[in-house]
Amino acid sequence: MSVAPVDPRRVVHPPADGHGDAGVLGRRPRVAVVGGGIAGLAAATGLAERGVVVEVLEREPYLGGRVGAWSDRLPDGTAVSMGRGFHAFFRQYYNLRALLRRADPGLRRLVALDDYPLIDAEGRRDTFRGLPRTPPWNAVLFALRSPTFRPRDLAGLDPRAAAPLAAVSVPGIYEALDHVDAQSFLESINFPPAARHLAFEVFSRSFFAPPSTMSAAELATMFHIYFLGSSEGLMFDVPDDGFDTALWEPLRHYLIARGVSFRTGTLASSVQRDVGSGRFHVNHSSGGTEVDAVVLATDVPGLREIVAASDLGSVDPLPAGPDALPAWRDDIAALGSAPPFLVYRLWLDRPVRADRPPFLGTGGLDPLDNISVLDRYEHDAASWAARTGGSVVELHAYSATVPTGFDEASWTADLRSRCLARLHAIYPETAGARAVGELVQWRRDCPMFGLGDFARRPGVVTPVDGLVLAGDGIRVDLPVALMERAASTGWLAANRLLAGWGLAGHPLETVPTRGRFGPLRRAAEYAMRSR
Template sequence: MTSRLGRDRRRHTIAAPPGAPTVSPRRRVVVVGGGIAGLAAATGLAERGVAVDLVERQPYLGGRVGGWTVALPDGHRAGMSRGFHAFFRQYYNLRALLARADPDLAVLRPVADYPLVDAHGRLDSFRGLPRTPPWNALAFALRSPTFGVSGLLRVAAREALPLTDVRVPDVYTTLDGLDARAFLDRVRFPAPARHLAFDVFSRSFFAPPERLSAAELAVMFHLYFLGSAEGLVFDVPSRPFHTLWQPLAAYLTAHGVRVRTGLSVDRIERTSEGFRVHAGAETIPADGVVLAADVPGLRDVVAASAGLGPPWWRERVANLATAPPFCVLRAWLDRPVDRRRPAFLATGGSPPLDNVSVLDRYDADAAAWAARTGGSVVELHAYSVVAGDDAEVRRDTRARLWRRLREVYPETTAARAVAEEVLWRSDCPLFPPGSFAVRPGVGTPVPGLALAGDGVRVDLPVALMERAATTGWLAANHLLASWGAAGHDVVTVPVRGRNAVLRALAARFGPRPEKVVDEATTV
């Protein structure tokens, strides 16, 4: 990999399964879902000579990182999406996917900092921190106004040891039965620091800490802090999401992939020759299938596909949970926000606001609109919105988001929204305590069928977009191996703590994990 795909010399490579350079005789696979997982699976298969039909129900590719355009009052069309996404440097498998069509990853623009601010105005910053663990996390804590030396001294060191040597998947044995809030209580993290250092990240899973597995929180801490030397800042795409995936779509088409958008798969039928995939009026024969739909879509397709897999596996799919609803509010303002505002600001203790993005700082589409009008484009996120009467909750959430924006960025008080788009979704996977052992994995009990997506179990230290990309590559490898063809390397941060002293302390004083083994769900 080039430096654009990672600088950490201790990153972990899972070597591709060996085999022939191409599949022979040629096979046909239907990939259901055109999000990151489906795009990775389609790429991995097509590069080995498999005939691929990529079927996506939306009119665009990218899934939850896709986009579309909306009409503005001035007659122009502008990009819209499901919200901000951070492309961290340790997202090796996602970046490898993007690099297929953009070898230099020129589309990604570095963000110098993403400050975290709490309700009292205390600000944490990632600017200028060392890249190497554990000095990155230590420097962050020591200079934080919400943590500092006194906060470090109050932490229950023994209870925090699992964070210093996160071993995947062993960490799920020791921590998956505990929720993230209970774990942080046990560790005695100072409440203000918890809001910024953990709650902000746990809510990026679209779940409140009490509904998130402590093991997932530990894996997150390992992935972003103590497990990686790629640094704590990230990149963002300079292209709007409605154009981001076009180069990769062209790459796939050049490799013979039939990209089908606006087509929804209803059910999958097993046959003596393989599968028949039913999508509206069409029936697509296939030797293999990758189900890379979101959690609701996966549940629906499996439920409608009688006889697809044994009852125990179908029950695991049916029991996959989704996180509470989230809201994205994007506004085109008639005046600029202060030029010193960062591209992205995370907020803690200011519900319902979780973060603010100033899109014209990095998005070419928003920047062009701002330059033409003298305004700005801002985006507000509210993750994991408390349930209630839908209409009432939505009206209240919108009003409170506007109030919070004006508190955080007072200059927006005088601004008028030239246009506004409010989006609600509730289709993100939820990782509640105790769910890891029964989460379906990439491999399935159905020969020729694989799963992919960020809700799918994978025994590697990955999360969010990177989990989606990783499972996509692994799904391709799973099918390719069954046909005797070579797969593709998968790269992650180290699968255990990287500091020998901290590992020794965790081994001596911390809980002794036993590896989770469930052959029914792992590859």
């Protein structure tokens, strides 16, 4: 069972007030939500709970997007659960948890992992077990007990360069650091190289991009969310079964009971807006849908394709100015995707050692980024392991750019081989194991948070009335990231449409929106001004 949030300083962002049910409008508005991932499901929930008629269009046969799962089969015919890879449900993910509570009020399908160790190529190991939750002592103790960070290293840090970490505000941190890459930023602070690789690089790669190409503002915001801005700690929960079984099917049933319809396996191709009525026609592989409003909650490639193919003619003049729509289209087209990533799941004929953690992060052990032992927490995997005496292990490789001269199939096979070799070196008992089955996901659909991207990243609101965006690649001026950014933008997209109809929105919660400690924040702000 999940641990409840404890930070008394988390911030509530109240919505606009209004009517509680669309029934007062005479005709209930109809909305198409394009994308059945976290963002789309949050938007659908926010709308349906106010009596709006919602249809969700999802191109995959399953819900959850990059947190999706489905049933597959091993070579011997055994049905097993497969998914898009491990995800950590941190306690700071207030808006994602609010979504999951709709179908699981006590969050009983989330289970806490008691540690989250990290290792590097030298065998050095960091752990989050036993850290205080209260900042800044959580970060200080983590650094001082790390084998990669000696007490004298603390004295060698450049406090002026490090100042932004203590003075994070959104969007201010982006104005200060979005033009700097995360690797250069950490080097300017004088973090020891080993500490950069083992701690910060592990987290930066969770954005599916190497630190040399990722915005330092995103890294600083992440540091704020998990360390200096929150007292929830850095431990997390995981679902107790496949994402479909534990999370999305229960939420689907909750939404169906509130009138939401789902079209899975349905690809939306474009949106047309009727200038006269202001209504929308969504073209998709099952035909078309006529609605009053649209939420585009797709991944970045899908968003680019839909917007490029759409006729979004609008009433003149546009409230945001005559050039707003072309500029917005250009911003959508400019959105980047992170390098591909690999999810490699193996069903082994023997167990891993009993003391192996459920999840292990790795630094400096390219191409491997982490190892999960799924039978430690997922019912489906645990049942298979109990029947066979084996184990279910998952390997991730992020930012796996295919080198020039390689075809993708050959490169993927080579990547799997190198990840497997790393597994055998880190967990030697797996070297003699036979893979009863293996399943692979090779995807490139994560947003890129590159240098200078934030200023032109599209937000929830668009120049077209009745059309809103949601997703983890969409700008939101709140301290959120990854799955929590997806959930937050979904709720905000619903709130924007609800407010237009005079209906009440839904509150959001976040960690504090700026540096938590006044004296430290003021000192950091002074240091930043004097740089």
